[in-house]
Amino acid sequence: MVVFIPDRPIRIGSRKSQLALVQTYWVQKKLQSYYPERQFQVKTMSTQGDKILDVALAKIGDKGLFTKELEVAIEQHQVDFAVHSLKDLPTNLPDGLILGCITERMDSADAVVFNEKYQEKQLETLPKGAVVGTSSLRRLAQLRYHFPNLNFKDIRGNVNTRLRKLDEGEYDAIVLAVAGLQRLGMSDRVHQVIKNEICLHAVGQGALGLECRERDEEILDMLKVLEHKPTRDRCYAERALLRELEGGCQVPIGVNTSIEEDTLTLTGMVASIDGKTLIKETISGQRESAEQIGLNLANHLRNAGADRILAETFIQIK
Structure with missing residues (x-):
């Protein structure tokens, strides 16, 4: 356990949108209740996704549209960690940064x-x-x-x-x-x-992801009090699937996960933008192997034609 020295405020990075601030202030309040001797300050900034509002998201790129500026602030020690809607956070993070905590998921639908x-x-x-x-x-x-x-x-x-x-x-x-x-x-x-049978949700939807520096043990230890392990395992599986299929938040990939005792079940979907082709697969495995479950399902979807659908999607949105 890291011993905290109450000598400086902890700086939390957030987007300026109302929803982002609601989420960030929730994290700030929770941490304040666990660490009443510390100060937690919120620093806001706009991201590329916030500034470009007249172009479809898929047309301006899908990697880090709502996270890049926050990540730069973490890297430059302007903030200690950032609060993201996990569905906005790319599955491949910049070198030196890590997903330090995933909070309990709300309704993911x-x-x-x-x-x-x-x-x-x-x-x-x-x-x-x-x-x-x-x-x-x-x-x-x-x-x-x-x-x-x-x-x-x-x-x-x-x-x-x-x-x-x-x-x-x-x-x-x-x-x-x-x-x-x-x-x-x-x-x-x-x-x-909308029922899952109609529309599977986005990877990480409903959960918050707290991103920080990989070697900042003080912050990593501090954030663990907010981690919800069932949500973490479900989202690790979902993010592994998305990462393996090389998709960002703006590709037609949907998921759903559930945990029963030690078994994690993951459903994944890939569809064409025109809605004419949709493939869906489901697999289960030991919860402790969450990421491997995501990788295995990605291979199942590939065998069913996912790569072709995604390749066509990339061409259409360019």
């Missing part, structure tokens, strides 16, 4: 929020041609597969901006993460939770 005129509808009952907003290729591919009659349109901006565009009638419905709405105190906007 996707939610549909409807415009007022369709409050009585579900995705299944929306009229042909209804406009559904999403910025995620993963959601787009799966929803096109199941609902080819709907019209899908890209949407950017923070949660409040997206909800405003929906309420003003630019979209008939939009798809957001359940966890994000819950953290913002907007659970009442969740009109439909």
Whole structure:
């Protein structure tokens, strides 16, 4: 156990968005309760993904869009660690940085929020041609597969901006993460939770990832009090799958994991952007071998044609 010397504040890096700050302040409050003798300061910054709002995410690159500036701040000792939505954190981190902690996962599902005129509808009952907003290729591919009659349109901006565009009638419905709405105190906007059979969630969705310097034993030891081991194991398996398939957050790869006693079950999905092709596989294994389970499932998906689908996706989004 590292002995902390209460001589300086611990600096936490965060994006400036409302959701990012809610998540970061939650981490700050939790750590403060465990270490009341320490000071925890939040330092905010904008990332490339925050600044470019008029181009689809897939068109501007998918590696570290919402994390790079925070990682530079860690490397330059401007902050001691950064709080990320784990789904935004690339599976390959810069040399010298490490995923120091994964917090307990909230609901990992996707939610549909409807415009007022369709409050009585579900995705299944929306009229042909209804406009559904999403910025995620993963959601787009799966929803096109199941609902080819709907019209899908890209949407950017923070949660409040997206909800405003929906309420003003630019979209008939939009798809957001359940966890994000819950953290913002907007659970009442969740009109439909999409079942796993329809839309598998993003790798790491619903969990927070705390990234720090690899050799900063003080910070690493401090962050461990927030780690949730079942979530950690599930996300290690998911991230290993994504890393092996060489996909970032903007490729049509979806997952779902569960743990029962010592068995971890991982389902993975790869789909074409046009929604015409979708492959899905499930495997189980010992929880202690979480990352190997992810690697094994990646090979199963490859054998079923995942590489071809992903190669076609990369060509289409360039």
